[in-house]
Amino acid sequence: MSLHTYKEETYYPKEAVSYLSNNLPKGEIFSIYRWGGYLIWKLPEKKVFVDGRMPSWRTQDSPESESENAMRDYTNLVSGFISYKDIFNKYGVTVVLWEKSAQKGSLDTLPQRFEKVIWGRSRPFDFISDLEKDGWDMVYEDNVSVIFVSAR
Numbered sequence: 151m152s153l154h155t156y157k158e159e160t161y162y163p164k165e166a167v168s169y170l171s172n173n174l175p176k177g178e179i180f181s182i183y184r185w186g187g188y189l190i191w192k193l194p195e196k197k198v199f200v201d202g203r204m205p206s207w208r209t210q211d212s213p214e215s216e217s218e219n220a221m222r223d224y225t226n227l228v229s230g231f232i233s234y235k236d237i238f239n240k241y242g243v244t245v246v247l248w249e250k251s252a253q254k255g256s257l258d259t260l261p262q263r264f265e266k267v268i269w270g271r272s273r274p275f276d277f278i279s280d281l282e283k284d285g286w287d288m289v290y291e292d293n294v295s296v297i298f299v300s301a302r
Contacts, residue, residue, distance in 0.1 A: 163295035166247055167192045173289075175299065177244025180234075183224065185247065199241055200224040230275030235284075238300075246298040248278060250291065 158164050163185060170179070170193055178197045181189055189198040200220055226232040237243070281298050282288075290297035 160294065162188045163247055163292075164192075165292045166290055166295040166297055169290045169297065170196070170245070170247070175245045177242045177300070179245045179247055180238065180243045181247040182249050185249075189247070197241075199237070199243060228275075228277055230277070230280075234277065234280065244300040246278075246281060246286065248296050248298070250294055250296050 163181075167189065174195070178199065179189065179193075180199050183200055186198050186200050189196070200223075223232070223237055227234050227237055278296070278298070285301035286298040287301055288296055289299050
């Protein structure tokens with residue numbers, strides 16, 4: 151990959167974040183792992199689940215309103231092992247900012263690749279399809295990203 155690949159306009163959801171700034175959601179934002187730090191930088195007024203610090207955040211005695219391992223929750227959710235609904239309810243997530251491209255970053259497909267290597271199988275799972283089936287509305291789309299909001 152060239153440095154051009156990582157330009158803000160083509161790698162990060164620059165325009166989508168502008169949309170969110172102008173249409174600030176009431177709830178919190180769920181996004182892909184590699185965009186977490188970008189969202190913290192560009193949209194600091196909103197909490198985001200998950201970012202680059204999460205793999206190191208583990209606790210045995212977290213309050214019920216917090217996760218013991220946010221990264222595990224993220225990987226289980228995007229792999230389809232747990233329902234997004236429980237996590238979203240727990241953290242007040244009402245907006246999903248997701249990558250439009252079919253190409254995913256290595257960290258975003260890591261759970262599926264582990265499953266294939268370790269258990270010799272691959273479960274097809276499409277997180278966005280689940281959102282659409284549950285009535286989430288796509289309110290924004292560009293070449294890099296899409297934004298879905300909860301229908302409730």
